[in-house]
Amino acid sequence: xxxxxxxxxxxxxxxxxxxxxxxxxxxxxxxxxxxxxxxxxxxxxxxxxxxxxxxxxxxxxxxxxxxxxxxxxxxxxxxxxxxxxxxxxxxxxxxxxxxxxxxxxxxxxxxxxxxxxxxxxxxxxxxxxxxxxxxxxxxxxxxxxxxxxxxxxxxxxxxxxxxxxxxxxxxxxxxxxxxxxxxxxxxxxxxxxxxxxxxxxxxxxxxxxxxxxxxxxxxxxxxxxxxxxxxxxxxxxxxxxxxxxxxxxxxxxxxxxxxxxxxxxxxxxxxxxxxxxxxxxxxxxxxxxxxxxxxxxxxxxxxxxxxxxxxxxxxxxxxxxxxxxxxxxxxxxxxxxxxxxxxxxxxxxxx
Amino acid sequence: xxxxxxxxxxxxxxxxxxxxxxxxxxxxxxxxxxxxxxxxxxxxxxxxxxxxxxxxxxxxxxxxxxxxxxxxxxxxxxxxxxxxxxxxxxxxxxxxxxxxxxxxxxxxxxxxxxxxxxxxxxxxxxxxxxxxxxxxxxxxxxxxxxxxxxxxxxxxxxxxxxxxxxxxxxxxxxxxxxxxxxxxxxxxxxxxxxxxxxxxxxxxxxxxxxxxxxxxxxxxxxxxxxxxxxxxxxxxxxxxxxxxxxxxxxxxxxxxxxxxxxxxxxxxxxxxxxxxxxxxxxxxxxxxxxxxxxxxxxxxxxxxxxxxxxxxxxxxxxxxxxxxxxxxxxxxxxxxxxxxxxxxxxxxxxxxxxxxxxxxxxxxxxxxxxxxxxxxxxxxxxxxxxxxxxxxxxxxxxxxxxxxxxxxxxxxxxxxxxxxxxxxxxxxxxxxxxxxxxxxxxxxxxxxxxxxxxxxxxxxxxxxxxxxxxxxxxxxxxxxxxxxxxxxxxxxxxxxxxxxxxxxxxxxxxxxxxxxxxxxxxxxxxxxxxxxxxxxxxxxxxxxxxxxxxxxxxxxxxxxxxxxxxxxxxxxxxxxxxxxxxxxxxxxxxxxxxxxxxx
Numbered sequence: 001x002x003x004x005x006x007x008x009x010x011x012x013x014x015x016x017x018x019x020x021x022x023x024x025x026x027x028x029x030x031x032x033x034x035x036x037x038x039x040x041x042x043x044x045x046x047x048x049x050x051x052x053x054x055x056x057x058x059x060x061x062x063x064x065x066x067x068x069x070x071x072x073x074x075x076x077x078x079x080x081x082x083x084x085x086x087x088x089x090x091x092x093x094x095x096x097x098x099x100x101x102x103x104x105x106x107x108x109x110x111x112x113x114x115x116x117x118x119x120x121x122x123x124x125x126x127x128x129x130x131x132x133x134x135x136x137x138x139x140x141x142x143x144x145x146x147x148x149x150x151x152x153x154x155x156x157x158x159x160x161x162x163x164x165x166x167x168x169x170x171x172x173x174x175x176x177x178x179x180x181x182x183x184x185x186x187x188x189x190x191x192x193x194x195x196x197x198x199x200x201x202x203x204x205x206x207x208x209x210x211x212x213x214x215x216x217x218x219x220x221x222x223x224x225x226x227x228x229x230x231x232x233x234x235x236x237x238x239x240x241x242x243x244x245x246x247x248x249x250x251x252x253x254x255x256x257x258x259x260x261x262x263x264x265x266x267x268x269x270x271x272x273x274x275x276x277x278x279x280x281x282x283x284x285x286x287x288x289x290x291x292x293x294x295x296x297x298x299x300x301x302x303x304x305x306x307x308x309x310x311x312x313x314x315x316x317x318x319x320x321x322x323x324x325x326x327x328x329x330x331x332x333x334x335x336x337x338x339x340x341x342x343x344x345x346x347x348x349x350x351x
Numbered sequence: 352x353x354x355x356x357x358x359x360x361x362x363x364x365x366x367x368x369x370x371x372x373x374x375x376x377x378x379x380x381x382x383x384x385x386x387x388x389x390x391x392x393x394x395x396x397x398x399x400x401x402x403x404x405x406x407x408x409x410x411x412x413x414x415x416x417x418x419x420x421x422x423x424x425x426x427x428x429x430x431x432x433x434x435x436x437x438x439x440x441x442x443x444x445x446x447x448x449x450x451x452x453x454x455x456x457x458x459x460x461x462x463x464x465x466x467x468x469x470x471x472x473x474x475x476x477x478x479x480x481x482x483x484x485x486x487x488x489x490x491x492x493x494x495x496x497x498x499x500x501x502x503x504x505x506x507x508x509x510x511x512x513x514x515x516x517x518x519x520x521x522x523x524x525x526x527x528x529x530x531x532x533x534x535x536x537x538x539x540x541x542x543x544x545x546x547x548x549x550x551x552x553x554x555x556x557x558x559x560x561x562x563x564x565x566x567x568x569x570x571x572x573x574x575x576x577x578x579x580x581x582x583x584x585x586x587x588x589x590x591x592x593x594x595x596x597x598x599x600x601x602x603x604x605x606x607x608x609x610x611x612x613x614x615x616x617x618x619x620x621x622x623x624x625x626x627x628x629x630x631x632x633x634x635x636x637x638x639x640x641x642x643x644x645x646x647x648x649x650x651x652x653x654x655x656x657x658x659x660x661x662x663x664x665x666x667x668x669x670x671x672x673x674x675x676x677x678x679x680x681x682x683x684x685x686x687x688x689x690x691x692x693x694x695x696x697x698x699x700x701x702x703x704x705x706x707x708x709x710x711x712x713x714x715x716x717x718x719x720x721x722x723x724x725x726x727x728x729x730x731x732x733x734x735x736x737x738x739x740x741x742x743x744x745x746x747x748x749x750x751x752x753x754x755x756x757x758x759x760x761x762x763x764x765x766x767x768x769x770x771x772x773x774x775x776x777x778x779x780x781x782x783x784x785x786x787x788x789x790x791x792x793x794x795x796x797x798x799x800x801x802x803x804x805x806x807x808x809x810x811x812x813x814x815x816x817x818x819x820x821x822x823x824x825x826x827x828x829x830x831x832x833x834x835x836x837x838x839x840x841x842x843x844x845x846x847x848x849x850x851x852x853x854x855x856x857x858x859x860x861x862x863x864x865x866x867x868x869x870x871x872x873x874x875x876x877x878x879x880x881x882x883x884x885x886x887x888x889x890x891x892x893x894x895x896x897x898x899x900x901x902x903x904x905x906x907x908x909x910x911x912x913x914x915x916x917x918x919x920x921x922x923x924x925x926x927x928x929x930x931x932x933x934x935x936x937x938x939x940x941x942x943x944x945x946x947x948x949x950x
Binding site: 002003004005006007008009010011012013014024030031034035036037038040041043044190191193217219223231232235 | 424425426789790795796797799852853854855856858859860862863864865883884886899900910912914916919920921922923
């Protein structure tokens with residue numbers, strides 16, 4: 001790890017967003033991960049997305065579990081709320097926080113161990129319930145902190161750094177998320193920020209359970225020949241179905257694409273996603289089609305990336321529970337406890 | 352763009368902005384690091400080798416390095432490079448043992464006209480090689496304008512004595528009080544080569560009505576300063592007007608304040624901002640309660656019965672024509688007369704060579720300047736060389752030094768029977784600074800400190816005595832703080848394409864957004880596709896060859912902090928921090944000899 005703090009100086013010509021912040025204002029502490037870690041690129045992408053969306057840092061809650069990936073919230077959004085939970089318990093804590101204060105932007109940051117092993121059930125239920133959040137899995141296929149054992153997302157047949165072949169079947173978290181009813185599902189690659197940054201921005205704008213699986217090579221233990229999560233392997237097998245641009249506010253949609261290749265998705269917050277199709281047949285509104293497409297390409301050894309499924313009319317947990325618009329944590333005592341007259345009236349209605 | 356050729360000596364040299372801007376190319380970051388380490392003598396010797404007069408220049412240099420300093424593009428103010436040079440001179444130990452020793456003479460004789468910075472630099476370079484150097488000067492002591500024109504409160508005699516002494520003690524023969532009156536006679540003495548470093552000794556006149564009549568109280572600035580320097584003048588009237596806006600004018604007004612001038616005013620034709628004087632010299636004058644009045648053109652000296660009573664000025668304003676050229680036009684306001692007892696005229700300096708006869712084989716151009724080759728400094732007489740102000744008109748000491756080095760090389764080559772137009776390349780060392788994992792041999796933690804002010808002597812005391820130095824110089828603690836501000840621009844970011852796995856770690860960590868991985872293109876196009884704006888096209892782009900994904904790495908050198916974080920975060924060592932050290936070619940280093948540098 002680097003011993004010095006990142007210098008405070010920044011490029012004098014840096015652009016500022018609507019809030020007057022540069023992207024440097026969305027940074028956290030300097031990373032203590034290994035040099036070259038894919039997670040640091042995801043960190044940079046989250047910073048870039050929040051900067052572009054002009055998000056007020058104090059309106060964000062970043063919640064994580066345990067692992068290399070779960071350390072990363074310390075490295076971005078230094079002025080946001082943070083909660084580093086018990087291993088695999090990020091989804092529960094996030095759900096609770098979201099119920100208490102529905103007004104914040106929730107970033108759940110997790111890894112393949114945290115979400116596909118110890119926290120697999122937690123992951124499933126938070127998705128199933130439609131918690132309004134952006135759930136990012138920084139997926140490197142190994143347990144980096146314990147020196148590179150296969151994780152549950154390691155592909156069968158892939159080789160460890162020591163040359164051992166993995167004999168277990170892999171969990172595909174994207175397939176799981178689709179099956180569990182996530183309303184925004186994407187996969188990307190830490191080495192492709194041009195795809196990843198708009199995906200994160202779009203996920204933040206989505207009201208409902210957004211899930212992004214980001215393949216993030218572990219430089220120390222999973223970037224060798226025989227690995228299916230190395231820079232070289234992912235670059236060779238990356239099959240992007242689309243690219244997207246996130247259009248915030250009233251910006252006119254750029255029309256320099258060939259007709260029929262751009263699909264515009266309007267989001268709850270008024271922002272628009274312009275999807276540039278790469279695979280002409282791919283329809284990101286078809287959950288079943290996405291599942292089939294994914295399975296077919298996985299069988300061919302291809303890694304499908306892009307926005308795989310989005311339901312623009314999704315609802316979240318608060319809608320299901322019919323909670324009040326006001327965040328619960330700001331309700332005053334007289335609202336929460338309206339007095340015996342109100343209780344009598346309520347009891348009468350049940351008689 | 353083609354991949355950058357980092358083996359070309361100039362590429363990394365340009366990244367070290369201060370060193371590139373310095374006419375003598377002094378290795379600035381190298382000596383600043385030595386100062387931070389408390390190795391003042393080592394820092395002094397690096398300077399001495401490169402710019403010959405570290406103690407003098409550390410007080411008087413015009414500092415072309417500071418406007419170039421990268422720190423000035425990152426925050427408000429550059430590193431105080433000049434005053435750090437003085438620190439090296441102030442705190443060094445006895446360095447006489449480190450100086451070259453007079454060697455056996457080689458039988459070749461070189462004559463020098465004038466004993467100022469240019470001549471002394473040439474003599475410094477040639478004497479250790481065995482040349483018999485004879486320096487002639489009209490003044491009794493060596494130093495030229497450094498001794499006569501720069502007031503003692505800025506540059507004490509002790510510093511001049513010390514640094515000219517180092518040179519004269521190399522076995523240089525100094526003939527003080529011996530003004531050369533005839534080039535022909537000098538040529539007849541059969542020297543193997545002659546170097547003319549006689550400066551620009553004539554102050555420009557101001558020929559307006561009243562000049563002759565009131566002559567007793569109108570003085571030419573540089574002559575007056577020289578007379579003050581030698582003690583011939585020790586007082587001036589209470590009310591003084593200084594005409595002119597250059598550094599000589601600033602020296603004149605501050606000197607006048609110390610010789611009895613109670614109300615001293617500087618009056619300039621141009622605007623305050625366009626004055627030729629260095630900003631810090633204007634600041635020092637203002638600090639000593641000397642107002643600077645601008646946009647006023649002197650039109651007449653007022654006098655009564657042969658006695659000066661004032662100067663009349665026409666008020667003007669600046670107008671700019673279509674080409675952006677400035678014209679001073681009357682503003683229409685009534686003329687103003689400022690009363691005074693004395694006037695000092697400091698409106699420029701001129702060269703004068705009345706002592707060079709027409710049939711010496713030295714040709715002059717239409718501006719009456721000798722025809723001198725700008726690289727070799729030879730005149731049309733192959734044995735006669737010019738340098739410093741005598742060659743290309745008034746500039747600063749550091750230019751005289753730089754030209755002196757080049758002229759010395761020419762003379763050495765000429766007298767070695769070599770072609771003087773063949774200029775050997777400088778010697779360049781590039782070496783990795785990696786000491787361990789994320790440890791470097793330089794301090795890469797960037798200081799956020801603002802520029803430290805140099806302590807000044809109390810004004811009341813300073814104004815009492817003309818020989819009391821105003822600036823006290825940094826103490827050790829301030830010097831360390833200021834040295835820490837240096838960005839170590841000579842420790843270069845070196846990129847190895849074959850090692851890069853395009854993980855983006857360097858892009859993510861770079862605090863200045865210098866690094867971009869993108870498709871290659873023409874420079875203009877590339878500059879628009881970088882991660883951060885690229886407003887300085889004079890700052891190079893460092894472009895790699897094609898990477899695995901077909902992209903290239905492009906680094907805008909402009910505001911790189913040289914913090915080394917790209918190299919620290921690089922998992923494969925594709926980035927490395929390597930120190931670039933360039934030794935300019937001086938006389939005698941034509942065949943590079945392995946000499947141990949200070950670090």
